Amino acid sequence: MTRPAPRGRRRADRPRTLAYRILRSVFVEGAYANLELNRRLVGFDARDAAFVTALVDGTCRQAGVYDRVIETVRPLDKLEPEVLTALRLIAHQALAMRVPASAAVDTGVAVAASEIGERVAGLVNAVGRRLAAKTLDQWLDELSQGLSEREEMALRTGHPAWIVDAWAERLPDGELAVALEADNQPARPVLAVRPGLLDAAALPDAEPARFSPFGAYPSKPPGEYEAVARGLAGVQDEGSQLVAWALTRPDAPAGPWLDLCAGPGGKTALLAGLRGGRALVAAEARQHRAELVAEAVRAYREQPTVVVADGRRPAWRPGVFARVLADVPCTGLGALRRRPDSRWRKSPADVDGLAQLQRQLLAAAVASAKPGGVVAYTTCSPHRRETVEVVGSCEGVEVLEAPDYLPQVPDCADGPFVQLWPHRHGTDAMFLALLRKL
Secondary structure, X not given: OOOOOOOOOOOOOHHHHHHHHHHHHHHOOOOOHHHHHHHHOOOOOHHHHHHHHHHHHHHHHOHHHHHHHHHHHOOHHHXXXXXXXXXXXXXXXXXXXXXXXXXXXXXXXHHHHHHOOHHHHHHHHHHHHHHOOOOHHHHHHHXXXXXXXXXXXXXXXXXXXXXXXXXXXXOOOXXXXXXXXXXXXXXXXXXXXXXXXXXXXXXOOEEEOOOOOOEEEEOOOHHHOHHHHOOOEEEOOHHHHHHHHHHOOOOOOOOOEEEOOOOOOHHHHHHHHHOOOOOEEEXXXXXXXXXXXHHHXXXXXXXXXXXXXXXXXXXXXXXXXXXXXXXXXXXXXXXXXXXXXXXXXXXXXXXXXXXXXXHHHHHHHHHHEEEEEEEEEEEOOOOHHHOHHHHHOOOOEEEOOHHHHOOOOOOOEEOOEEEOOHHHHXXXXXXXXXXXXX
């Protein structure tokens, strides 16, 4: 039996304490796990940093499942948010990591006593012991009783049911389960070189990407590459590289290019190297993200014009751009591998609000293009309401066969659109539609 350590003798280890603090920032204060990890892991050695990352990402990814388990022991509305955070951390260690149950509880109680106060130690110990008394499979078997097949799939893969339903609408029968499992695997880091400044083959100790001619899989942390420090390369998912590259491939009239929603600048940097001397305008509605765009393209001698502007209220004349990229804000459901906390902070209401914005931005992109110009509409979400339905509402355009412009990418066609998937392509679930203005 695990018992609370005597008062004054608890010692919370540094990695678990940091993991708890990051999780508290995420669950209580609304911070983003990936940003907090990047900011707070400075000074940790590689082994401890990897442990903290596993604790944070795993707890975020399965938070909804752990809440269901905790609810069987103690009503969630009876727990302080900080205590619930500590219990989620205990649950992840005891149920999903190779940490002995007693160690998971003892260290969790120590962290809770140190970070919240000794007054919660008894409660955390009692609830933690009951959580750790069963295996994860035993809990899932118990919790799945009475659920439909799809509800049970959502529970066992750690996804909200509404996301599972949305993915089921876009995937063939038999692929849903494997897609959800792939969504739980950490995303492989990918570098993108700046075209015209560096060739991907010139990156030392990096493996060429599967599909993107600008991509490479690094063998060490990206920040250790000189090319990244000099702005000759940056971190960018391969799917993001591919949809930006696809915009440059169909025939288009002469004229300047536009990146309508440019932040944080990865796609802008690719377009800057592929524009062939044409003018490029990069618009971003928020000042701090516009600064990230300027940072991403800093190595180019001929700088794109970066403007702080809302794409729905253009700061340019209509009908002047030969190519327009509309990489619109979305729920990010296609990037849950790298943002594991997002699956529990998003809701169907977010889709409702974003769909209207997406329609407005696509209409503005088409209005900005000259007749015969090409518009790429992209999102990092496979949700039908953010993708095919948005494109279906657009008038005055011809839908091009987008898969024809990425022939090296197998199984990416969804009708005339491109839909990438983690389980098929190892990329984020990027969507692409290519449109020609009539």
